Amino acid sequence: MEALNIPQVEWSALLPVLTVVGAALLVLILELFLPRGQHTPLMLVGLLGLGLAGYFQLALWGASLVTWAETALSDNIAVLLNLAILVSSGLVLLFADDYLRARNMRYGEFYPLLLFATAGAMLMISSTNLMVVFLGLEVLSLSLYVLTGLARAEVRSEEAALKYFLLGAFASAFFLYGIALLYGAQGSVDMRVISASWVASMPGKMTNALLVASLALMLVGLGFKAALAPFHMWTPDVYQGAPTVATAYMAAVSKVAAFGVLLRLLSAAMPMLDLWSPIMWAIALLSMLVGNLVALIQRDAKRMLAYSSVGHAGYLAVGLVSMNMTSLTGVLFYLVAYALMTVGAFGVLSLMARAGDATTVDALRGLARRQPFAAFAMAILMLSLAGIPPTAGFWGKWYLFLGALEGGQTLLAIVLALTSVVGAAYYLRLTFSLYADALEAPAARWSVPAPMVVCLLICLIGLIGLGIAPRPLAESSRQAVERMANGEWQVVSGE
Amino acid sequence: MPAEYVPILILFGLAAVITAVMVGGSWLLGPRRPTPAKTAPYECGITPVGSARERFPVHFYLTAMLFIIFDVEIAFLYPFFVMVRDLPTEARGFVIGVATAFATLLIITFLYELKKGALEWEDPVEHRRLKAELKNQ
Numbered sequence: 001m002e003a004l005n006i007p008q009v010e011w012s013a014l015l016p017v018l019t020v021v022g023a024a025l026l027v028l029i030l031e032l033f034l035p036r037g038q039h040t041p042l043m044l045v046g047l048l049g050l051g052l053a054g055y056f057q058l059a060l061w062g063a064s065l066v067t068w069a070e071t072a073l074s075d076n077i078a079v080l081l082n083l084a085i086l087v088s089s090g091l092v093l094l095f096a097d098d099y100l101r102a103r104n105m106r107y108g109e110f111y112p113l114l115l116f117a118t119a120g121a122m123l124m125i126s127s128t129n130l131m132v133v134f135l136g137l138e139v140l141s142l143s144l145y146v147l148t149g150l151a152r153a154e155v156r157s158e159e160a161a162l163k164y165f166l167l168g169a170f171a172s173a174f175f176l177y178g179i180a181l182l183y184g185a186q187g188s189v190d191m192r193v194i195s196a197s198w199v200a201s202m203p204g205k206m207t208n209a210l211l212v213a214s215l216a217l218m219l220v221g222l223g224f225k226a227a228l229a230p231f232h233m234w235t236p237d238v239y240q241g242a243p244t245v246a247t248a249y250m251a252a253v254s255k256v257a258a259f260g261v262l263l264r265l266l267s268a269a270m271p272m273l274d275l276w277s278p279i280m281w282a283i284a285l286l287s288m289l290v291g292n293l294v295a296l297i298q299r300d301a302k303r304m305l306a307y308s309s310v311g312h313a314g315y316l317a318v319g320l321v322s323m324n325m326t327s328l329t330g331v332l333f334y335l336v337a338y339a340l341m342t343v344g345a346f347g348v349l350s351l352m353a354r355a356g357d358a359t360t361v362d363a364l365r366g367l368a369r370r371q372p373f374a375a376f377a378m379a380i381l382m383l384s385l386a387g388i389p390p391t392a393g394f395w396g397k398w399y400l401f402l403g404a405l406e407g408g409q410t411l412l413a414i415v416l417a418l419t420s421v422v423g424a425a426y427y428l429r430l431t432f433s434l435y436a437d438a439l440e441a442p443a444a445r446w447s448v449p450a451p452m453v454v455c456l457l458i459c460l461i462g463l464i465g466l467g468i469a470p471r472p473l474a475e476s477s478r479q480a481v482e483r484m485a486n487g488e489w490q491v492v493s494g495e
Numbered sequence: 496m497p498a499e500y501v502p503i504l505i506l507f508g509l510a511a512v513i514t515a516v517m518v519g520g521s522w523l524l525g526p527r528r529p530t531p532a533k534t535a536p537y538e539c540g541i542t543p544v545g546s547a548r549e550r551f552p553v554h555f556y557l558t559a560m561l562f563i564i565f566d567v568e569i570a571f572l573y574p575f576f577v578m579v580r581d582l583p584t585e586a587r588g589f590v591i592g593v594a595t596a597f598a599t600l601l602i603i604t605f606l607y608e609l610k611k612g613a614l615e616w617e618d619p620v621e622h623r624r625l626k627a628e629l630k631n632q
Binding site: 025028032 | 600606607610
């Protein structure tokens, strides 16, 4: 029998993910022993776990580790994106309880599911081994399907969950088939091998064809998760139908995770640039146009944000097509800013939905009279989503725009600027309606709960802080991208 | 080498003998009082004739799903522990550690479903309805 090599393991690389899994299990067990509807301890344990994971993650800054028999890694990109995921999850965890209670969805399962999804998303970014990425993707997706259908009494939520599940399973199959073909081509599921096997393969030969097919299939799978344009059909229905807290979570986290993987995969497939660049070009163009133009005519704010998230995915795709230091810095910066903006915006909408108000744009009219703080927060978040300085959204777009020009993608840069103007139209329309007079007698006043105030303050301070001083985050993003480009890995695995 | 396959042949033989003993034993020794329900083909508790599109308890799905989880667990653990004996001592700790982590996750889920009542067949609401129905007859 062949001797079994026991991999030498660097625990610290996976410690953040393991901490979140541990917290999820603890919350799962804790929920059984708590009286029904008592969810504050679950939230606290969850937050503690996320905080601890964030601490471990921060400690990994600067390391470029590959360990666990090369199935787990930690680099600055993973640190940045995982921190964005942890912060978004923490914020959703903070304000979810109030919403769930008001909508009579006192399911304790919400908390472990949210934490498991977070662990899955972090795992996706913390590996170049595509099987591990797929595992993370499934953990994230399966939790999200359940979270989408959490409002069991509402037909719309059930419909959204079923739709998301069927389409998501289909997209996962595409992704998995891509991995299978990649293994067929190069005998490894590690994306760091792609570049070498592409260079070694002959045009017209089997390996060559398999690599092309596998990359195409993986792009379809990830495009679905990232809600890029021809694969975005599920987005508006699912975002609208899901409980608003779940929407806040999935909008932020699944986008960060999917783009994290896309970033790694496409830069690993750098020698195949000529092949995937036209495809991503078309996807970026289509996403920006479809997302922003269709968002213009939406009545429901949740649907509007859903379509605009397709547009934002398009902006991020521009960064990937350009594939240079500035544009990739922009992608990382934008993802962090986008996570904060989306969680905040859907958070305010969850306040509306909680009070039984509709989430239509009309229902938001005159919010400033009734709820000055919520309206102010929403206004700032909308300005940031529209990309108006001095907010983080502006700098994200700025780097992507510069990167596109640097990469010679002038047409994409122009479309990015123009569709941002279209985007500004509907974001500003919503902002103005917040400060306009209400159409009808205002609905009952409701108070903004304290956790939501904390959450919105964190979002606002983060966005305006990054807007005024973008340099630290931009520098860190740039460093992260440079380190990845240099490909210096400290491989920890015993032979 | 055909000799290597002899254990499999023995396994087939054993399976055939055990099946023959069990089925034959019950055929010889068991009392036979057939009713239409008993002689009908076995179809997981559902009436085998009629429309396939009728409602039956959702418990079937839940139980089947939970069964699969533990079925797969066993399927993993058998080869695991058969392997452990042949490993060098320094590798054993690692392998047992991995198996323990795997089993711990499943034990936690088992505790969870036990406490949530997923393994209790009788749905309280359904139970009350059936009771009332029987009383009316």
